[in-house]
Amino acid sequence: MLIHRVAIALTLSAVARRGSALDYPIGITNCGVQQWIPSPPKRAVTMNQGTTEIMLALGLEDRMVGTAYMDDYIWPELEEAYKKVPVIAEKYPTIEQLEAVNPDFVYASYGSAFRDGRVNYTDMVAEDECSLVDDQNRSHCREELHNHGIQTYLQKPYCELLEHRPEATTLETLYSEIWDIASIFDVYDSGRKLVDTIDGHFRDAAKVANGDGLPPISVLWLDGWDAEEPFVGACCGSVQTIVEKSGAKHIFDDLGIDDKKSWENVGWEKIVERDPDVIVLVDASWDLAHQKIYELCAHNITRELRAVQNRAFIQVPFSASTLGARIGALSYNLAEGFAALVKGEALPSLQFTDTSLADDGSDSSPQALSKAGARVFEKLPVWNGTDLNEFCPGSNVDIQIRDDIPLKSIEEALQEINDLGAQVEEAQSKATNQAQKNEELQAAQAEAQREAQEKSKMINDLEEEVDRLSEMVVMENTGARNSKVTSLATMAGLGLAMLF
DSSP: OHHHHHHHSOOHHHHHHHTOOOOSSEEEEETTEEEEEOSOOSSEEEOSHHHHHHHHHTTOGGGEEEEEOOOSOOOGGGHHHHTTSOEEESSSOOHHHHHHTOOSEEEESSGGGGBTTTSOGGGTSTTSOOOEEOTTSOEEOSHHHHHTTOEEEEOGGGOSSGGGSOSSOOHHHHHHHHHHHHHHTTOHHHHHHHHHHHHHHHHHHHHHHTSSOOOOOEEEEEEEOOSSSOEEEOSSSHHHHHHHHTTOEETTTTTTTTTTOSEEEOOHHHHHHHOOSEEEEEEBTTBOHHHHHHHHHHSTTGGGSHHHHTTOEEEEEGGGGSSSTTHHHHHHHHHHHHHHHHHOOOEETTTEEEEEEOTTSOEEEEEEEETTSOEEESSOOEETTEEHHHHSSSOOOOOOEEOOOOOOOHHHHHHHHHHHHHHHHHHHHHHHHHHHHHHHHHHHHHHHHHHHHHHHHHHHHHHHHHHHHHHHHHHHHHHHHHHHHHHHHHHHHHHHHHHO
């Protein structure tokens, strides 16, 4: 009944795309293994760097009780979050180390993480045997862990059984995984944000690669050195997606198709035949990029390759080449790096900075370091006492970094829009208040003007009255004087008469 319910359940990725709320428990089938997730996990352990970075990119560091098997250095964008999570083992943990953190979810990049020979799961599931047997007769524990309350998830390109691996590792493979993990942990919005960010980087890469209409730059992805058959990127893994999305041509996109290989060994004669423009050098503690440069320059055949003659090398950390959160950022940075090495274009300062330090902080040669960890050599380094700048054929490409105006992220732009909106509302409110004040002032001015006019009329009336009264006074005064003169004349006449 349980299997039937799982079989008919909607896939988590489909539910996540619709944004529908999930009711726990939820059913999921991963690499052919069916399970129920009873509730969002709270004590997750990631067994490989790629899965660690996906969890951190989803903002789930507070749900993690341990990480393991770091290939190199954590993506700087996630470094602060990574510091909050305990590292329980440098490689795969022992069963004792795993049990000590009491996990309820184990998330891995490679099938070897669940292989009984790598981690002694039988000590944990003593009454059960690890029942999943792969094509090479190796036992893996998945269902037994589920029975013990530990849910699991494995990246699909590395499923234990070949039949459960996708035909090719595409963006749909990665996005489906992100939606699954976001749904399992009930962080749909974080999943959508991560997918949008990766898509945005791919669009940026396409703008760089397709701007001039020239044929795509051809690339060899050199993972492991061998004098006869090096280990290179093949048809069906993350490498193919990274190179394709950078706008370049992966010279071995047809290699390993029958077995869905992500990497494969190939003879140097085939590499010489396809003569790439650029060689991407994977840097790993077990196979250093600087050593690969030395071997390429020392080998009689490989030193004649066009990329070696032009010193068109880009170094990438192994962790960036796996299916994970920075796949978009790396594609974008590689597109810029390819254009700089082959077309002489300047690198953007928003993505690259000058450095003479290696990842471990030791001194190295001048390089342009990208946000995703890619390194474009301005001058070849010293390896094992050999100055590769003197040892290798050809000459260095003049690498320039242009000054760019910082572009805002979507979140920053939205925040600025919100801030501007608030400022507009505040300005509108102030304008309304000022308009009201202006109306009140105009009304007061009109009233004052009316009062002034009335007072002016009163003054005019008073002045006229004063003038009228003044005239009356003058007239009265004049009449009085005339009367007085007449009286005096009369009296004088009488006096004269009396005299005469």
